[in-house]
Amino acid sequence: METTVKNKIIIGTRSSKLALWQAEWIKSKLQKLNPNLEIELNKIKTTGDKILDVPLAKVGGKGLFVKEIEEAMLRNEADLAVHSMKDVPTDFPENLHLAVITKREDPRDAFITPSGSNKSAVKSFKDLPNGAKVGTSSLRRACQLLSIRPDLKIEQLRGNLDTRLKKLDEGLFDAIILAAAGVNRLGWADRITELLEPEISLPAIGQGAVGIECRIDDKFINDLIQQLDHKETSICVRAERACLKKLEGGCQVPIAAYARLTDGKISINGLVGSVSGERIIRASYSGSLDNPESLGIALAEDLLSKGAKEILAEVYAK
Numbered sequence: 001m002e003t004t005v006k007n008k009i010i011i012g013t014r015s016s017k018l019a020l021w022q023a024e025w026i027k028s029k030l031q032k033l034n035p036n037l038e039i040e041l042n043k044i045k046t047t048g049d050k051i052l053d054v055p056l057a058k059v060g061g062k063g064l065f066v067k068e069i070e071e072a073m074l075r076n077e078a079d080l081a082v083h084s085m086k087d088v089p090t091d092f093p094e095n096l097h098l099a100v101i102t103k104r105e106d107p108r109d110a111f112i113t114p115s116g117s118n119k120s121a122v123k124s125f126k127d128l129p130n131g132a133k134v135g136t137s138s139l140r141r142a143c144q145l146l147s148i149r150p151d152l153k154i155e156q157l158r159g160n161l162d163t164r165l166k167k168l169d170e171g172l173f174d175a176i177i178l179a180a181a182g183v184n185r186l187g188w189a190d191r192i193t194e195l196l197e198p199e200i201s202l203p204a205i206g207q208g209a210v211g212i213e214c215r216i217d218d219k220f221i222n223d224l225i226q227q228l229d230h231k232e233t234s235i236c237v238r239a240e241r242a243c244l245k246k247l248e249g250g251c252q253v254p255i256a257a258y259a260r261l262t263d264g265k266i267s268i269n270g271l272v273g274s275v276s277g278e279r280i281i282r283a284s285y286s287g288s289l290d291n292p293e294s295l296g297i298a299l300a301e302d303l304l305s306k307g308a309k310e311i312l313a314e315v316y317a318k
Contacts, residue, residue, distance in 0.1 A: 003219040008038040012069040012078030015043035016160045018182045022210050023082045025185075026102075029228055042078045044069050066213075070096055073214065079221050080214040085206030085237055086179070090245035092213070099222055100212040101237050103230035105181035107208035107258060109141060109201040111194040112178060118171040124194045125175075128152065132174040135167065139275055141177045143254035144201045146277030161186060177201070181208035202256035202271055205240040209233050232261050235292045239268050242296030247272065247308065253315045254280075257299065259292070266292055270299045272308035275315070281308045 009030075013023035020041070027039045046068045070093050072078045085101060092098065113120045122128055128149065135157030136142055142154040155173065157164055161182055168176045180195055212228065214221045236259035249255040254275060259268035267286040273279060283302040287295045304312075 003223070006079070006220055007036065008040065009079040009221065009224075010040050010042050010077065012042050012044055012072045012081040014046055014069070017186060018084070018161055019082070021185050022084065026082045026210070026212065026228065030224065033227060034224065042072060044072055044078075070213070079218065080212055080225060083211050083213060084182075085209040085211045086204040088206065088211055088213070090241055095216055096213055097216050098211050099214050100225045100229040101206075101234040102210045102212070102228055104233040104236070105184055105208040106195070107203040108180045108198065109196045109203065109207075110178050110180040110183050110192040111175060111196055112165070112168060112183075112191055113175050113193045114169050114171065114173075115191065116169050118169060120174065122175065122193070125149075125196060125200065128174060133172075135164065135173040135176040138177070138204070139252070139254045140204055140256050140273075141201055143273035143275060143277045143280065144256070144271075145177070147273065147280050148200065148277075150277065161188075165191065179204070179207055198258050198269065202269060203258045205244045205255070205257050206237045207258075209237050211237075235266060235289055236260060236268075239266055239292035239296040239299075242293035243268070243270050243300045243303075244296075246297045246300035247303065247312065249312070253312055257296070259296075261289070264289070266295055268295055268299050270303055272303050272311055274311055279307070279311060281306045281311065 011023050011027060013019050023041050030039060066083055066088060069081045073081060073096060074093065111125045113122050130151050131153060133153045133155055134145065135155050137156055137158050145152060146154060157176055161178060164176055164178065180192060183189060183192060212225050239259040240257040243257045244255060247255060254273040257268060257270040259266050265286050266289055269284040271280055271282045281303050283299055283306060285295055285299045
């Protein structure tokens with residue numbers, strides 16, 4: 001594979017505030033490493049950005065936020081793509097791969113209550129009044145919260161982060177749940193009422209991490225971005241993604257997995273639940289750092305043997 005040195009590269013990205021923040025963040029890191037390199041952003045509207053009135057689970061979920069960007073790379077209209085790892089499918093088009101996973105932000109879910117005239121006295125998730133309206137578009141979050149509080153009314157919440165916060169402040173919800181990482185990155189950390197620990201809401205696979213995808217045969221780009229890979233995050237996210245791949249999970253099923261490195265080992269927790277939250281199958285594993293994927297697969301097999309298989313079959317049959 002020959003290296004063709006480039007003096008200009010193009011980053012493919014969605015055009016939401018958060019996606020642009022992430023793309024600009026990667027751009028500034030690359031610029032620091034290569035001051036003479038010209039870097040341009042190609043803002044691409046994905047299917048997920050266009051369909052805002054339908055729950056993601058109903059339109060196919062995974063891949064909705066990356067497909068058009070991948071197509072742009074295959075047409076050489078972008079040299080690399082910057083994604084939120086939780087949006088990235090486990091399979092890639094031929095000739096493309098996930099080359100880098102950057103250092104993870106806070107992977108937890110953020111519980112947020114209204115500010116302004118609708119400001120609420122609720123200071124934590126457990127303080128929510130009976131039958132409170134909670135906004136989230138994630139089946140994973142809904143399932144876990146309903147398993148603790150079946151009285152809650154979970155309502156669909158789609159759109160960019162600023163749109164979601166606006167809906168909350170207008171009084172449409174008593175609270176909303178967002179990924180803390182995105183809220184922090186956009187400088188809105190002071191809006192977070194409470195960070196939900198993984199025991200309450202186990203994070204989405206890859207939540208909080210940013211990934212870079214590029215063409216496999218582009219040696220210049222692969223070499224250029226390699227310095228942005230964060231080994232610890234990469235190991236953890238690879239374990240989580242292997243679990244998802246083994247479960248063959250899409251957006252239609254509440255699935256969560258979260259890996260951490262402790263004392264030189266990986267420990268990973270996972271769950272598969274029914275949409276109503278009535279049934280949740282949980283499992284955890286720990287093992288060596290040598291093969292994170294095998295650990296994720298073992299976790300998935302344990303979940304399947306404990307009853308996740310039936311839940312998955314039921315959901316997909318519908």
